[in-house]
Amino acid sequence: MSSFGKLFRVHTYGESHCKSVGCIVDGVPPGLKLTEEDIQVQLSRRRPGQSDITTARSEFDTVHLQSGCEHGVTLGTPISLLVLNKDQRPHDYAETDSYPRPSHADYTYLAKYGVKASSGGGRASARETIGRVAAGAIAEKYLLECYGIEIVAFVQRVGKVGIPFAEDDNEVLGKEYMELVKSVKRDQVDKEITRCPHKETSMKMEEAIRASKAANDSLGGLITCVIRNCPPGLGEPAFDKLEAMLAHAMLSIPSTKSFEIGSGLRGTMFHGSEHNDPWIEGVDSKGEKVLRTSTNWSGGVQGGISNGEDIYFRRSTARYDGSAGVLAAKGRHDPCVVPRAVPIVETMSALVIMDMLLQQNARQAAAALLPPLTHLPLTMVLPGKGVVNDAAGEKVQDNKVGDE
Amino acid sequence: MSSFGKLFRVHTYGESHCKSVGCIVDGVPPGLKLTEEDIQVQLSRRRPGQSDITTARSEFDTVHLQSGCEHGVTLGTPISLLVLNKDQRPHDYAETDSYPRPSHADYTYLAKYGVKASSGGGRASARETIGRVAAGAIAEKYLLECYGIEIVAFVQRVGKVGIPFAEDDNEVLGKEYMELVKSVKRDQVDKEITRCPHKETSMKMEEAIRASKAANDSLGGLITCVIRNCPPGLGEPAFDKLEAMLAHAMLSIPSTKSFEIGSGLRGTMFHGSEHNDPWIEGVDSKGEKVLRTSTNWSGGVQGGISNGEDIYFRRSTARYDGSAGVLAAKGRHDPCVVPRAVPIVETMSALVIMDMLLQQNARQAAAALLPPLTHLPLTMVLPGKGVVNDAAGEKVQDNKVGDE
Amino acid sequence: MSSFGKLFRVHTYGESHCKSVGCIVDGVPPGLKLTEEDIQVQLSRRRPGQSDITTARSEFDTVHLQSGCEHGVTLGTPISLLVLNKDQRPHDYAETDSYPRPSHADYTYLAKYGVKASSGGGRASARETIGRVAAGAIAEKYLLECYGIEIVAFVQRVGKVGIPFAEDDNEVLGKEYMELVKSVKRDQVDKEITRCPHKETSMKMEEAIRASKAANDSLGGLITCVIRNCPPGLGEPAFDKLEAMLAHAMLSIPSTKSFEIGSGLRGTMFHGSEHNDPWIEGVDSKGEKVLRTSTNWSGGVQGGISNGEDIYFRRSTARYDGSAGVLAAKGRHDPCVVPRAVPIVETMSALVIMDMLLQQNARQAAAALLPPLTHLPLTMVLPGKGVVNDAAGEKVQDNKVGDE
Amino acid sequence: MSSFGKLFRVHTYGESHCKSVGCIVDGVPPGLKLTEEDIQVQLSRRRPGQSDITTARSEFDTVHLQSGCEHGVTLGTPISLLVLNKDQRPHDYAETDSYPRPSHADYTYLAKYGVKASSGGGRASARETIGRVAAGAIAEKYLLECYGIEIVAFVQRVGKVGIPFAEDDNEVLGKEYMELVKSVKRDQVDKEITRCPHKETSMKMEEAIRASKAANDSLGGLITCVIRNCPPGLGEPAFDKLEAMLAHAMLSIPSTKSFEIGSGLRGTMFHGSEHNDPWIEGVDSKGEKVLRTSTNWSGGVQGGISNGEDIYFRRSTARYDGSAGVLAAKGRHDPCVVPRAVPIVETMSALVIMDMLLQQNARQAAAALLPPLTHLPLTMVLPGKGVVNDAAGEKVQDNKVGDE
Incomplete structure (x- = not known):
């Protein structure tokens, strides 16, 4: 259904051509300073029309806070948020396609519901993610303020053009890539219209996207996301392991094709002995002495639970408007949706971490009272x-x- | 937590050295013929000691049905199942490791709970999956009987040895691989001790595993799973898309590193125009006229909803006992866990499909009464x-x- | 949290002085004809200012449908609904009470959240129920159209003035009361401003309420609700028995003090032999031959599951704006909230039945495929x-x- | 379904004549000292055969702990518990009644599932509550140790024989009753075989039960339960108010007919001015200065949230084995089930409080990090x-x- 999370819980609504799209966020900690501006920032990074390589539509998605805040502070009660749709009239069916678009959700929605929205992708469209991004912005604010948790996603590959990933066959993942995972910041990412912070690669990506656009074609790609300063102990075995929740979150983004945690698919080509994360004594983000690992092929998660190292993963997309298909001739589609998917990947990560944190809070606070x-x-x-x-x-x- | 599913709901319990491991399955359709033997079959495919390339332990996991069945028929009430542990005494902590094993869950369990099982992997161990496999066997039986749904998983790659995947760079996925996806049966898979149904590849895999075993090392790998004859309309947008639930299920299996649906990671390297699934008129499994697609790069899912084509995906593993690490010198570990993971992948698929089917049932039966x-x-x-x-x-x- | 139901799932939001109050309804069957007018009807029955014996405020709560419908038909996707608040500015704390009102939620909200809405009852206020009533109107429409299910609530008692309940001590419940349970219709109820369909009692109630109003005091009361034509088989043992879900629903309405199913509290004073519902052969609402009971002290539920007889229960209220307390001198409070609670009781009943129906649908459709x-x-x-x-x-x- | 709770979550299983009945408890705080004996105590208070006025069956229900504990300490992982059934063979249908017993669940189970257990009440039988009581014993132990929370239930009325409740019509609830609510202890309750701690009333109850037994009839009754030292802030508006969760829990106990919080049904007969709980300055259980109320008609809950006062409520039962009916001639039924229901009422209260506490923990720990x-x-x-x-x-x- 249209709900995500257990204690930090988001419910989204809205199609492409109804009055508004939005969400209710339940479980927001009370006493958090929050304004519409905090949310608008991420919505603006998500919206179409930011450059010529994404869609040319010029939507301006302004968020309207309905409830759950007073005097700029959250009340702990449900926060409702909405963004008006520009074109609010459902189309006449006659105006629109009367046959299913290939690799779109037209057919499957009709098979499932026996009826579908007259035009656009309905709930399978990119606009559905607006509610998510708005909700995730609240989670991100809390995580940063209270834990210093940073979540940064970046474009790692577009079509066949990618940041150098591994120098040779004997290496799990290369230094250049791992260096980015360790250090990349959001402003570095936003400096490039491709949202690929590796300048040289970014330029090649732009080229590829423009060529594809000229051919009226589209390109998918791969996004890496890293979560830093996450405390150890997050993730709920057996079924709600941290990587399982992240995978669920990522594959729920329209048109996602894959998810990999840590060394991922590539890592499984190596022997255990080459792919081990030895323990060393180290310090955490507060300078406190803790166990650390000298490598991090696990991606910050062991046995389904965070270990305090950077959590990083990759998620690939074909297109994210409900299609893995060719570009519709007359549609207003992105030649490459990958750059715009970056804030959505960040937002879904924030929702997972926030929810897992609250679940672990409940346990830890209970255990703390025992001898x-x-x-x-x-x-x-x-x-x-x-x-x-x-x-x-x-x-x-x-x-x-x-x-x- | 230790529950999976919404309407077909499994709750598992058990560590390596407690009295028993098992599960409660809630939401089983009433009136299904079911015996312990139906469940034992899959448990026996999962258990260790099936060949010299998996672990040498000779566990015999006998299932005991506790409730929910009478006269060989399900009552619709919760079915409880348990398998006794051989070694039921928790170890003395002094006997065991007093420091965390690398890439295992020892440290993270302690960070999360402040206490951990004295030995073995606790809930992160492979024995936790016994309850899942038992539950999944019930789902599989129902799906096969009522829908003819076949779920077959097979080993696609071990370390760097894999079934030919794509002939050249210009091909999304190759014919040999796609042919297996289309036709492979479970007995074909079980004929090989590697559970790789491609004879030639299987032999090379055995070689690689034996070399690794000799070096006291371990190997991960890649499993493909296909679900055939699944009706269109399964999967719940926006957050519980079919691929999101499958990804969640797969990443909840110990030591999973990645999930890919359909053409997956590789597919995102291609242009939309090369990666499109055109509609054609065809027939479904009952010979009824329906829309089909001429290719199936989507993997049977569009907009998060099944379209009636084969659902196929890949899931990779480093090790599945809670570790991506080197082989413990004295532990009783598998040199390669990939073959034994095959029934677990099938079981988790069955749990997802069964749950989605019941959710769609609820909607369809309600909608059917409307004009x-x-x-x-x-x-x-x-x-x-x-x-x-x-x-x-x-x-x-x-x-x-x-x-x- | 602010969600109710499992498959037909309502999420509400909103305080007294934020921009709007409303809800998202997930799980609405696709293909149902639905307009804002269908929802407005129940909202108007709920709103204050309907007579001089409820509050004098003249709110007009107009519903705005945001999503999930096109061309007057539900899409099966989430339906978002909102009603604007008249006074949308959170008050300055200095303007309002700086100490907790007795028997209100002021103190407990602060104890729970560490912060509270500046004025009014926040989420504990009656306005929170607007989202519920809107959602319930959708459920009611479906239930009536597809099953002929009628849900009628009426005021049975105000303060100490009530419809004759039982003639003497040896009778479980009296004929006059049971006759109303069997036959009362919504228009009969709405004919009286007290919403008590027993004319004589209604007049005495008005008197009592006016006397109480003159004394600047308030009165609680008792509401009976009956659900007719509900199919047998609804309710989910063991924890989600039909009466347990109804009790949960009723006690979630602000200021509810009690819930009784069937003969209720009074019934437990009688011997089993006096309080038995013997089976007889009868017909159901479609004229089909079924088992019926000659009496109905069970209230239509046996072992937590509906048996096809009328489901009836009682629910009492002190006040429903979060208080069981005295009337605030300057507040805009109802001298008696009981009449306005009638549509809220109906709506919560509809939400329970709708959800239970969908859950039973899932099971029945699955079982129907078995031999x-x-x-x-x-x-x-x-x-x-x-x-x-x-x-x-x-x-x-x-x-x-x-x-x- | 057979699950209760969100963070402290119980799943029960088992019919009367299957191998065992039991439960899995998920979400138990790690590090709690726990033995089988801790659980056995409550199971023994629940079991039949404790006196001649309950059933004559001499079951001895011994609990077997399966998982989640090591060295006498909880691991934070799921705890599985089971009790073997004495008679484990499902009966032959021919041996048993071939028509539905009046006011039992025979008919409704068949209507719901299309099949039912061959004999006994199946899941509607009293044995289903064994798993609950076992789970609740764990919750009770934690609540007592960490918060000093005491939960005491007692029999207030059997048939028409009850503890004096209110002296006259102008009094909400009488002193004698309220004094018991304030002070009664579990050993006081267990001293009487009726579990009514008011000696004089208890003797009259015994008489009534014996007379009823001689007439081969049965009697229901009313139980009061009080929860002391519960911290303020528990309960989740809007739908999961504390009283709503308690009502849900109580009505899920077989054959429950009513639930009342605080002054309950009787309280709604009084004016707001007579029924108000004025605030006074007082101390909490730790001697700390807090707001208290001088009366407690609210029953410790305001706006759905606990206020720190005693939480008390009443719950009535007809019979608790799935029937409100006459005594079966040959069945092994209790002439009065009310005394045995006492520990079940306590256990369900403990499950609610424990779950609400964990939910509030999650929020408070999150809010505590904000300025x-x-x-x-x-x-x-x-x-x-x-x-x-x-x-x-x-x-x-x-x-x-x-x-x-």
């Missing part, structure tokens, strides 16, 4: 607790952990 | 309805649909 | 199946069933 | 914060709050 356990000899440097067992602490220091 | 709509001029050949609008039917027949 | 069971010797007249086992049918006819 | 709000002039004595605004504190002290 401490004294029978655990495990030697681990846990966040907020230092080395759990000093006696065996040397094992961590001399890195014997990497030997196993 | 038919007469204002829809759309020309589509809908299942059970033939061509919706005869007047424009020619558009479908002369394949103009492919022109758009 | 029939032949080993059941039970002699029952099941809806749509007649007497299940003719051989023992005489047992039903000579009413021996009542002997057990 | 404090400084613009709130509201004068309230909040738990853990003292008087929020000193300037207006006098308003609270001179009790002007009661004037409004």
Whole structure:
């Protein structure tokens, strides 16, 4: 259904040609400073017409906050948000296509519901994501303010043009790519109209997109997203592992074709011995002593639970308006939707992390009232607790952990 | 949490060394013939010790049906199933590792819960999947009996050894691979101990696994799964698209690294024009006239909803016992877990399809009581309805649909 | 949270002084004819200012349909509805009470959220129910059109003035009351400004309310609701029994103090032998032969599942704006909220029945594809199946069933 | 379905004559000391055969812990619990009744599922509650240890014999009853075989039950439950108000006929002015200064949220094995099930409070990281914060709050 999340819960609504599109966000922590401007920023990064390589439509999607805030502060009650549609009249069916577009949702919506919106992609259209982006902007604000969590997505590949990914066959993932994962910032990404922060690659991408546009064709691509400063302990085994929730979130974005966590598909070509993340003693974002890993092929998740390292993943798209198909001659379609998908990937990541955080809050706050356990000899440097067992602490220091 | 599904709902429990592992399955249709044997079949395909290239442990996992069935027929009430653990004593912590294994869940479980099972992978271990496989066997039985739905998974690649995937760079996916997707049967898969039905590749895989085993190392790989005869209309936009639910299900399997639907990651390298699924008039599994597509790069899903074509996807694994790491010296680990993951992939697919089917049932049965709509001029050949609008039917027949 | 239902799912939002209040309704069957007028009818029955015995405020709550409908037909996608608030400025805290009103939600909201809406009852106010009533109107329309289900609520008691309930101590419930339960229609209820269809009692109620109003005081009361023509089989054991869902729904209405199903609290004073509903052979609303009961103390529900008889229950209210307290001197409060609660009780009933119907649809449609069971010797007249086992049918006819 | 709760989540299974009945409990806080004995205590209070006025069957329900605990400590993972059934063979249908028992679930189960358990009440039987009581015992242990929350239920009325409830018509609820609500302990309750702690009334109840038993008849009754030391802030507006969740929980117990919170049905006969809970300054269970109310007609809940006062409610039952009917001649039924229902009422209360606590934990822990709000002039004595605004504190002290 049109709901996502368990405790931070988003419900979206709206088709292309109804009065408005929007969402209700339930479970927002009370007392958060929030204005329409906070939300508008991400909506504007999502909207069409930002450059000549995305669609030429000039929508301006202004958000209207309906509820859940007073005096610029969230009340903890549901926040309703809406964006008016420009063209609010449902079309006459006669005006529009009377046969299903290939690789679009026309046929499947009719098969499912026995009726469909007269035009556009209905709920399969890109406009459905407006409600998500608005909701995600709230989550992002909270995560940044309270945890310093940064979520940055960037375009890694368009068609066959991509940022160098691995130098040779014997390397899991290359330095250039991993360096970006580690350091890239949102303004760096937005500097390029392709949203690919690797200047040289970006220029080649523009070329490819313009060529494709000239041929009235379209191109898909690949986006990488990284989540930094996420505390360890997020993700709910067995079925709601952190990577499972991220995969669910990413594949729910229109026209997504794949999801990979950490070293991903490529990583599974390597032996365990080449693909191991040895433990080392390190510090977390607050400078506190914790266990870290010297490599991060796991992508920040082990056993379905975050380990405090950067969470990074890739998500590919064919097109995101409900189609993997050819460009409609008369439609107002993007020659390449990948750049505009960047804030949507970020928003869905924020929704997942926020929800998992609230779930872990519930547990941790409950466990914190119980007397401490004294029978655990495990030697681990846990966040907020230092080395759990000093006696065996040397094992961590001399890195014997990497030997196993 | 440890629940999956909305209407066909599975709850699993159990660690490696507690009394039993198992599940409760809620929402099973009443009146289905069901015995323990129906479930045992898939559990036996999942268990370790089936060949020398998986683990040498000789577990025999016998299922015990607790409730929800009488006289060999389901009552519609919750079905509880359990499998006893061989070694039911939690270990003394002193006996076991006192530091976290690399790329395992030891550290993250402790970070999340502040306590962990004394040994083994706890809930991150492979034994957690026993409850899933048992539940999935019930779903599979129903789907096959009532819809003829076949779910077949097979090993596509181990390490760097794989079934030929695409002949050249200009081809989305190759004929040999697509032929297997179309036709492969479960007995064909089980004939090979690698569960790779491509004989030649299978032999090379065995070689690679044995070499890896000799080096005390481990290998991951890639599994393809196909779901045939699935009716159109399954999948719940916007957030519970069919591919999103499949991705969620697949990434919830321990140590999964990636998910791809249809042409997947590779497909996003191609132009829309090369990657289009043109509509043609065809027949469904019952011989009824419906719209079909001449290619199937979408993987049977458009706009998040099944279109009646084969649903196929790929899911890669590093290891599935909660680790992407090196082989533990003294542990009883598989040199390659990929073959044993095959029934788990099938089971999770069955759980998704079954749940989506029940959700669509609820809607369709409700809509069926409403008077038919007469204002829809759309020309589509809908299942059970033939061509919706005869007047424009020619558009479908002369394949103009492919022109758009 | 602000969501209700599983398959027919309502999400509400809005405080007293934000821009709008409203809801998203997910799971509406596609193809239902629906206009804003269908919804407005119930909203107008709910709004304040309908008579001098409710509040004097003259709100006119006009509904605005945002999505999910085209050309007057539901699309099966989420329907968003909103009603603008007249006074959309959050008050300055200085203007308003700086201490908690007794028996209101001021203190508890602050205890829960650490912040509260500046004025009015926030989410605890009566305006929160606008979204519910709008959503329920859609459910009611479907239920009436497709099943002939009628839902009628009426005021049974105000303060100590009530419709004669039982003639003497030896009677479970009296004839006069049960006659109303069986036959009362909505227009009969609306004829009286008290919404008590028992003319004589209604006049006494008006008197009591006017006296209370003159004394600047307020009165609570009791509402009976009946649901007719509900098919047997609705309700989900063990936790989501039909009466449990109705109780949940009723107690979620602001200021509800009690819920009783069937003979209710009074029924538990009687012996089993006096309080038994013997089976008789009868006909259902379509004239089909089914099992009926000669009395209906169960209130149409047995073992948590509807049995085809009238479902009736009572729900009492102190006040429904979040308070059980005295009338605020300067507030715009109702001297008696009971009449206005009538459409809210109906709406919540409709939401429960609609959701339970969709859940049962999913099961029944799934079970219908399985081969029939032949080993059941039970002699029952099941809806749509007649007497299940003719051989023992005489047992039903000579009413021996009542002997057990 | 057979699940209850959102974060503390119980799934039950089992019929009367299958192998076992039991449950999975998900969301138990990790690190809680827990043994089978902790659970057995409540199961033994629930089991039949405790006295001659309940059933004569001598079941001994021994609980078997399957998972989720090690070394006597919870792991935070799902806890599975089971109790073997004595008679594990489903009966032959020929042996049993071939027509539906009046006021039982025989007919409705068949109408719902098209099949039913061969004998006993299936899921509608009292044995279904075993899984609940086992789960609730875990919740109770946590609530008592970490919050000092006491949950005590007692029998208030059997048939027409009850504890004096109110002395005269002008009193909401009487002193004798309210004194019990305030002070009664579990051992006091268990001292009487009726579980009515009012000695004199208890003796009359025994008499009534024995007379009823001699007449081969059965009696229902009324149970009061009180929850003490519950922190303010629990309950989730709008739909999951605390009283709505309690009502849902109570009506899910087999054969429940009514639920009332606080002054309940009786309270709605009084004017607002007589039925108001004025605020006074007081202390909470830890001796901290907070707002209290001088009366507690609200029953500890305002606007759907707990206010820190005792939460008390009443729940009536006809019979709790799925019937409101006469005693079956040959069945093994209780002449009065009310005493045995006491621990079930307690357990369902514990499940609700535990779940609401975890939900509030999630919110509070999230809000605690935000900077404090400084613009709130509201004068309230909040738990853990003292008087929020000193300037207006006098308003609270001179009790002007009661004037409004």
